[in-house]
Amino acid sequence: MMQKQLMQSVLHYNRNCLVIVNDKKQARITALDLVSELTQESNPKKLKHISDKQLENISKRISDQYLLHLI
16 A cells, blocks of 8 residues: 555656665565556556666676566
């Protein structure tokens, strides 16, 4: 419920944001919830403000498999 409200706010302002949670576990849960909310949108890539090539270059330097999955 809270993630849906958070996603609506992010989509409304269409800006970067920082979400503060209690711990690493909650950060992972929130990230997955937000990604699942975003995939239900008509244009799930509308918050993506980076080219595919740039994203590919960044993803090569990420060692955390969980973060890589979210990106």
